[in-house]
Structure formats: structure tokens, C-alpha cells
Amino acid sequence: MFLKSIKFQPYPLLSFLFLYGFRQLKKKKKTKVHAYFPARLEPCTLITNKRGFGITAPVSYLLLLPVLKSSTSHRENPKLSITSQLPPSQMGSQEFSLFQTSPHKRSLLHRAPSLIADGFLFVGGAAMALSLVWALISFINPSSTFDTIITYDNTPQGPDLGYDPPEPTFYDDPNLSYSVGEAIKNWDDKRREWLRVHPSFGVGDRIVLVTGSQPSVCKNPVGDHLQLRLFKNKVDYCRFHGCEVFYNNVLLDPKGTxxxxxxxxxxxxxxAHPEAEWIYWVDSDAIFTDMEFKVPLEKYKDHNLVVHGWWHMVKQQSWTSVNAGVFLIRNCQWSLEFIDEWASMGPQGPAKEKWGETQKSLLKDKLYPGSDDQSALIYLLLKQRQKWGDKVYLESEYNFQSYWLGVVDGLDNITKGYMEVDREMGKLRRRHAEKVSEFYGEMREQNMKDKGMWRENVRRPFVTHFTGCEPCSGDYNPTYTWEDCWNGMQKALNFADNQVLRRYGFVHPDLLNSSLVTPLPFDFPA
Structure with missing residues (x-):
């Protein structure tokens, strides 16, 4: 038997050998093909003889060992049969034989060698074509890699902040005004057109939270410190829920104080924000005390203004029936017109003194003689309800905002209640990235609802409003002391801050001590 061994490396030559070998296979009618993957691959070697060949190749190539002999010659010269050289335990094993047929019974499997050969002929041709292309590219540019040849989709997800299309929008109108009282017509169409030419912003319930403080330094010695912490609280909430924040400390209208x-x-x-569906006004002295709670915007899909209040108290003409310090207002034509009407009862309007008297006569429990925005809102809901009322949602099913005196003394007990819930549910104790806090908040909320704990004084109040404390000016309501306001704000701010610090592995052990924090152990509070 004549044997010849050739060492080689180029992949195109391997592909050629595949093609040549299986072309020879197709010419044989009685052929046994045994194919297997060797346990240990060696450098590529070509072995040829008069009737057959075998190839051992790198990992990407199948070891093919066809024995091109008739059944008679195979029996006469078993040395040429590769299977006869295998260990007895592997003789006839399915692991090494692609197919086995009985010589006494014909079946469709008799055609399998030809089908296998056709399949490998196709694969070999494709491999050779790819190898030739790759060789050509490598010859032209030796530094070529798959990364330089194959391109990937690097399209950024989310809004494209780096491009403003040249198509004209409402911003190109020289008559556009940002000021109250200057009418904007067809605002809904203008927003829709802007979104059309800025498709990366899509359509959704984006929120811009707006808050602010006075332009000058606070008279209260600790006022600026409190303003900073109050602002931090709002930034923390928006970081949890993906809303943007606009903090203003200038008077855009000198009359509007x-x-x-x-x-x-x-x-x-x-x-300024046509991409935002909602503008969320939050007074500077209001604190988010449930950092995980997500405003149920779907609930307000048919409304344009969401305010904390009760319709039955509005009908009773009570000044406390609503609170205008925290509200959601939709970015739409209705809202622009409503704001113009609302603000016309204030110093920007022509008859501030008249409106003060009108409001005082309408609301018997109104304490202040002048016109204020809360009284103005109640007036519109009472006197112009047919025009505005259907689009106003007075929220009372959860603490859209809460009066601080009824909240701060119970914060320690609320903390203990939430710790008990976390002890019972291991998933809530799992450490996680701050970016996915909303997921755990929804899980915790559902768990508390299932346990009947989703009620006032047991669940966290969403927003705690320190009405009457005036942290910047220090002109607090004489009904309570400044110490009450200071301690209450410290407790509420640290209560909220604990929900943030927990994502960073720390907590305030004492709600009245803002400086002290301690690290949390793993699996807290198991």
C-alpha cells in the first residue's frame, strides 16, 4: 500500500480537498463512509492511497475517513478498513458511524452516502468561496479583522440630543411668546409637528418636574441649607423614575410674586419642553417621602390637571378642599388657556383687589384677604366647572400630598412596618442597582396591598407638604413653633433619604440626626 503524507496550513487548500474527495465519492456506488470527531486533533495531514483518503484537520473540520472498497475486497484486505483498526468497544458504535445499513435489506438509507456527499460538496464549496474572499481581503489589507469588515448597529437608544432637524417648527415663529397672557394657538398641533420631526423622542408620558425658590438669600439662617436638601430630595426622586427637573430661582414676571x-x-x-406630556409642579417646601412610588399616569389619561382634593368639599365652598402646592398639568392647549385664566386672578391680572374680595366672600374659611392661587382654583371649579371641571381630577385615593403635622410623628412606626414586610419577603431584601429601584418599589407596593397594609398611616405618604413653615423666610405659622417645623423637616428628609442611602449600603439610624449614618449588613433586615 502506497501512503503519502503532506503537511499544510492554507484553508483554501483544505476546501479544495473536501471538494475533490467527495467528487470521488459520488463516482462510487458501493461506498462505506465512517466519520467521527477525534478526541484529540493534530496538525492537518493528508493521507492518500489508491482507493481512499483521510483528512485530519483543525477543530473546524470534520475528520472524514471514506473507505473506497467493494464489500468483497473489504473482507479480503481488512487492513484498509479504518473501522477494523478501531478498538473492539468502538466497533459499530453510532458515535463513529454516520449510518449503518443491512446488506440483506435495501432501504432508503442506501442513498445516504450520496446525500451526505452532496451536502459536504455544498459546504466545501461555500467554505472555499469564503476562504478565497478572506484571503483576498487579507492580501489587500493585512490588518483586516472581522470587526473591521462586519458592521454593527450602533444606533443610540432613546432621544437623539445631538441633532435638531432643519425643518421649521413653532420655535421659528418670531411672534412666539413664553409669557403668561400671550396666547398660543393650536399648541397641540405644534407639539405634534415638533415630535414628528424629532421622532427619536417618540410619544410617551414624559414628566418635567418644576420647582424653585426666591432669587435672594434666605432670611432664615438655616433656610438655604434646607432649600438645598429639599431640592436634593426632588432630584433623588426624579433619578429613581427618569423624570427631568427644572429648578428656577428668578421671577419670570416681576408682578408674579x-x-x-x-x-x-x-x-x-x-x-421649552414640547417632548414632555406632563409638567409636575412641586412647591419647594414639599418632600417626596415615598421615593419608590410611581405616579399612576394611566389613571389620568382623560384629564389635564391632577390636584389633591375632594369634590364634596369644593361644593361646600371650603378653602381646604384642594391644595395648589403640588399638581400635575398636561402640556396641551387646554392647560395653556387654563393657566392664563388662573393667573388672571393674581397680580398679573387687571383686578387683583377685586378677586381677593370675591374669593373671601365665596370661601368662608379663607384666612387671607388677598387673592391667592388656591382660592382662585376653587373659584374656577365652582363657577366655571362646565368649562374646566371635566378635565380636572381631584386625587384623594392616595396621599398625593399630605399635611405634615399629621405625618411626621408616625414616620418611625411606618419604618418598622416596612421592615417587617421586607423580613417576610426575601426578594425585597436583595441588593440591587439604583436604576432598577422602580421594579422593587412596585413589588413592595403589591405585597403591601395583598396584606391589606396599603392604607393611610401604614404606607408611606407620597408627598409631605410643610405648609405654613416657610423654611426660607422663617415666617412660620404661629399655630406651631419653629422647632416643630425644623424637627418635622429633619425627620421627613431623613426618612426619604434612608430610601436612597439603602441603595448605597447605608442608613440614618436616627431620623432626627442628619449627620449620622451606619452601614447596612448583608440581607438587611433579615
């Missing part, structure tokens, strides 16, 4: 300062800001924010 005090609580009337918010309406020029809201109008400007709507025009």
Missing part, C-alpha cells in the same frame, strides 16, 4: 410666581414658570416650561 409668592405663590403666583409658579405660573409664568409653568407656561415657559411647557413651551
Amino acid at each position: 409668592g405663590f403666583w410666581a409658579k405660573y409664568p414658570i409653568l407656561r415657559a416650561a411647557m413651551v
Whole structure:
């Protein structure tokens, strides 16, 4: 028997040998083909003889050992049969034989060698074509790699902040005004057109949270410190839930002072953020005390203004029936017109003194003689309900905002209740990235609902509003002391901050001590 061994490396030559070998296979009618993957691959070797060949190749190539002999010659010269050289334990094993047929019974499997040969002929041709292309590219550019040849989709996900299309939008109108009282017509169409030419922003319930403080330094010695912490609280909440924050500390309308300062800001924010569906106004002295709670925007899909309040108290003409310090307002034509009407009862309007008297006569429990925005809102809900009322949602099913005096003394007990829930449910104790906090918040909320704990004074209040404390000016309501306000704000801020710090592995053990933090052990509070 004549044997010849050739060492080689180029992949195109391997492909050629595949093609040549299986072309020879197709010419044989009685052929046994045994194919297997060797346990240990060696450098590529070609072995040929008069009637057959075998190839041992790198990992990507199958070892093919066809024995091109008739059944008679195979029996006469078993040395040429590869299977006869295998250990007895592997003789006839399915692991080494692609197919086995009985010589006494014909079946469709008799055609298998030809089908296998055709399959390998196709694979070999494809491999040779790819090898030739790769060799050509490598010859032209020796430094070529798959990364330089194959391109990947690197399209950024989310809004494209680095491009503004040249198509004209409402911003190109020289008559556009950001100020209250300057009418904007067809705002819904203008927003829709802007979103059309900025498709990366899509359509969704984006929120821009708007808050602010006075332009000057606080008179209260600790006022600026409190303003910083109050602002941090709002930034933390928006970081949890993906909303943006606009903090304003200038008067956009010199006449709009005090609580009337918010309406020029809201109008400007709507025009500046056509991508936002909702503008969320939160007074500077309001604190998010449930950092995990997500506003149920789907609930308000048919409304344009969401305020904490009760319709039955509005009908009773009570000044406390609503609170205008925290509210959601949709970015739409209805809201622009409503803000203009609302603000017209303040110093920006022509008859501030008249409106103060009108409001005082309408609301018997109103304490202040002048016109204020809360009284103005109640007036619109009472006197112009047919025009505005259907689009106003007075939220009372959860603590959209809570009066601080009824909240702060119970925060320690609320903390203990939540710790008990976490002890019972191991998933809630799992450490996780801050970015996925919303997932765990929804899980915790559902668990508390299932246990009947989703009720006032047991669940966390969503927003705690320190109405009457005036942390910047220090002109607090004489009904309570400044110490009450200070301690209450410390407890509420640290209560909220603990929900943030827990993501970083720390906690305030004492809600009245803002400086002290301790590390949390693993699996807290198991």
C-alpha cells in the first residue's frame, strides 16, 4: 500500500480537498463512509492511497475517513478498513458511524452516502468561496479583522440630543411668546409637528418636574441649607423614575410674586419642553417621602390637571378642599388657556383687589384677604366647572400630598412596618442597582396591598407638604413653633433619604440626626 503524507496550513487548500474527495465519492456506488470527531486533533495531514483518503484537520473540520472498497475486497484486505483498526468497544458504535445499513435489506438509507456527499460538496464549496474572499481581503489589507469588515448597529437608544432637524417648527415663529397672557394657538398641533420631526423622542408620558425658590438669600439662617436638601430630595426622586427637573430661582414676571410666581414658570416650561406630556409642579417646601412610588399616569389619561382634593368639599365652598402646592398639568392647549385664566386672578391680572374680595366672600374659611392661587382654583371649579371641571381630577385615593403635622410623628412606626414586610419577603431584601429601584418599589407596593397594609398611616405618604413653615423666610405659622417645623423637616428628609442611602449600603439610624449614618449588613433586615 502506497501512503503519502503532506503537511499544510492554507484553508483554501483544505476546501479544495473536501471538494475533490467527495467528487470521488459520488463516482462510487458501493461506498462505506465512517466519520467521527477525534478526541484529540493534530496538525492537518493528508493521507492518500489508491482507493481512499483521510483528512485530519483543525477543530473546524470534520475528520472524514471514506473507505473506497467493494464489500468483497473489504473482507479480503481488512487492513484498509479504518473501522477494523478501531478498538473492539468502538466497533459499530453510532458515535463513529454516520449510518449503518443491512446488506440483506435495501432501504432508503442506501442513498445516504450520496446525500451526505452532496451536502459536504455544498459546504466545501461555500467554505472555499469564503476562504478565497478572506484571503483576498487579507492580501489587500493585512490588518483586516472581522470587526473591521462586519458592521454593527450602533444606533443610540432613546432621544437623539445631538441633532435638531432643519425643518421649521413653532420655535421659528418670531411672534412666539413664553409669557403668561400671550396666547398660543393650536399648541397641540405644534407639539405634534415638533415630535414628528424629532421622532427619536417618540410619544410617551414624559414628566418635567418644576420647582424653585426666591432669587435672594434666605432670611432664615438655616433656610438655604434646607432649600438645598429639599431640592436634593426632588432630584433623588426624579433619578429613581427618569423624570427631568427644572429648578428656577428668578421671577419670570416681576408682578408674579409668592405663590403666583409658579405660573409664568409653568407656561415657559411647557413651551421649552414640547417632548414632555406632563409638567409636575412641586412647591419647594414639599418632600417626596415615598421615593419608590410611581405616579399612576394611566389613571389620568382623560384629564389635564391632577390636584389633591375632594369634590364634596369644593361644593361646600371650603378653602381646604384642594391644595395648589403640588399638581400635575398636561402640556396641551387646554392647560395653556387654563393657566392664563388662573393667573388672571393674581397680580398679573387687571383686578387683583377685586378677586381677593370675591374669593373671601365665596370661601368662608379663607384666612387671607388677598387673592391667592388656591382660592382662585376653587373659584374656577365652582363657577366655571362646565368649562374646566371635566378635565380636572381631584386625587384623594392616595396621599398625593399630605399635611405634615399629621405625618411626621408616625414616620418611625411606618419604618418598622416596612421592615417587617421586607423580613417576610426575601426578594425585597436583595441588593440591587439604583436604576432598577422602580421594579422593587412596585413589588413592595403589591405585597403591601395583598396584606391589606396599603392604607393611610401604614404606607408611606407620597408627598409631605410643610405648609405654613416657610423654611426660607422663617415666617412660620404661629399655630406651631419653629422647632416643630425644623424637627418635622429633619425627620421627613431623613426618612426619604434612608430610601436612597439603602441603595448605597447605608442608613440614618436616627431620623432626627442628619449627620449620622451606619452601614447596612448583608440581607438587611433579615
